[in-house]
Amino acid sequence: MNYSTIKKTAVAASLVAALGFAETAQAQTPTVFGGRGQYRTWSIGVQGGITTPNTILGGQNGFGQKVGYFQNKVGEYYGLTIRKQFSHLFGLELEGNRGRIKTYNHEMVTTPETANGARSAETAVNWAASLNGVFQLGTIDFMRRENAVNFYAKVGMGVMAHNPVQYSTTDFSGTPVFNNEGNWGEEVFGDRTDVGDRDNRLTGFIPVGVGVKFKLSEVVALNLGYTMNFTDDNLLYGPVRYDGKQKFSNLYGGLEFTLGSRDKENLTFTNPVATLYDELKDPSLRNEVEALKQRVSTLEGTVDQLSKDSDGDGVSDKFDKCPGTPAGTVVDGSGCPIKFPEQQLTDGTVSSGYYAPIQFEFDSSVLKTESYATLDKLAQELKANNSNVTLDGYASAEGTEAYNMNLSNDRANAVKQYLVNAGVSASSITATGYGEANPVASNATEEGRIQNRRVEIKK
Structure with missing residues (x-):
């Protein structure tokens, strides 16, 4: 991974962290009298799915420059997640995956679209790790006491180690015409001699995705999502004629397990509006509020008695030893007229x-x-x-x-x-x-x- 990739990785990671902490600082704690400590905020997840060598945004990818020549082929993709929820709106997630990305040419064309005449390619993602900011967008059960369906979006920055292999056949079999474990020198694809022999290539990537979570129980949630991965590598599938940054996407499903005591509510599915309503309507709280109102009323009555000054001499009736003095009479601290010689x-x-x-x-x-x-x-x-x-x-x-x-x-x-x-x-x-x-x-x-x-x- 070159210096440019390292620099982009650091900048993007800083951006994700800044967005996360800014969101955390701005988000209101979803309860009146409690705090984040009364919720479960940690979770782990397992997920699996498929990959395709393109994204829903369209555009050209590296392996196959002409539309219609090289086709999508699904590959497996699976991994783990660890997430910390900071509010009902935002969390930080550490995600790790591995799997394969595949593509092939279903037609035998006269002019090959790769530098070495390959008809198919697959890239083994030995590992991919990213730090993601997860933003919860809303729920279709927002006005219910307990949310059950949450929509979210995520963006992050990561690094992956991959190994591309190209074949002369369309069924990913036979002797590879290119293998990342072999020579990346001139005899393979012309003047690209800057890579050298290696088992894995390290590549930075930016995952951008959306998803939905279904609450199955107080502990388990079903997680479905789609992620587009934009890499910083023009050799994701090995040497190709089109020299551009490569991309792929993955569609996944999995289970997420909330950690902590079951006596605490899961912050991910917290409904702040319902929480406010329930706490304000709680009988014990209402009794306490009524008692407080009574104490305030009693205190106001006492203050009124202490400040009442019937004769207007500046001394309250409670301390006035000479009530009823005429207006304008100069009195002392006890409310009695001052006698001058x-x-x-x-x-x-x-x-x-x-x-x-x-x-x-x-x-x-x-x-x-x-x-x-x-x-x-x-x-x-x-x-x-x-x-x-x-x-x-x-x-x-x-x-x-x-x-x-x-x-x-x-x-x-x-x-x-x-x-x-x-x-x-x-x-x-x-x-x-x-x-x-x-x-x-x-x-x-x-x-x-x-x-x-x-x-x-x-x-």
Whole structure:
């Protein structure tokens, strides 16, 4: 086998392997909750059949150039297969065969069609081995619970060792006019002196075929198929006048035996649609799904109870110690109103225009919706009296002082921007951030930290 054959063999084998693994990666596992491990995926097969020196694609073959001179003659062909099924769509198969390929001339013509005047030829295939990708195309029982008939196609790459012999008679008898075990030199057929003496010729070939499998039992399947074999050899039948790549085909039947435990289903005959249906309709699975739905419903009810906030103060009813607080009331972590000391004016009287601090969420300078009513009222008062206001922003003690300083400044400016958008002159508003300074409650508790995340309003 020359370098060109070796190179083609390697390329084709790589292609078959790539197709196989790509198909395996793309194919969905034919079950919802299981995997390939729950199926039987290995099988061996025995097969036998006949060969012909042509294919259904037609075209010219080497032994006999003129149509009608040389005729097909069947030869025996038999072998073994080992297959690994990767999904219900694809498997890899190692195939080995041996047998004979025959052809002859039924008419005695004046001009022989071979270089040495042969009237018949037979090629002994001592062994042929190939690696095939097997693609399952479908089944006529697809909607049944269990497939029984599968159609498939295969393509691969292989190597064969063969020995051609040519005779001067049409009955494959008498003294050979050419024998591969003899001389391949000039005295046999002219200037072809590159072969030399040998018992076998090694030739690369590409098998391409189709077939159908019938499930006879959980272990045995009947396998019928047809394969075209395209060789890389122009001397498949010995020396001939037509110097082209030769081909032959084989028609076979055989039995395939699935390996593994009978408790597992054969992946080759798995019906993925039926498997999905059966598993989804399985009583135990349906009970489990219903139980899961019940648990989810109970959990949703618990979440609804925990999140229910009847008075809208931001504290759920389950944890609200002061239910029914008026809308807009500033509350602490337990839902109770926060009490601030009354603001004293310079004359010692209590200001009737005092506003409670504006509260913020942790690490946020975004205004809460419950603050809008307070700020709208403040904006109206500032515009009506043409008065000034000071906004002092603060933060709780989490984080660094520098970060909290910026956060408190952002909070003060968020209140200022709201007032400006409401029509208050920006020049009448002073916004300053003081970081963690002047806490109104302890930063050691969450309730205290909630009170410290604020902007104080001073008029």
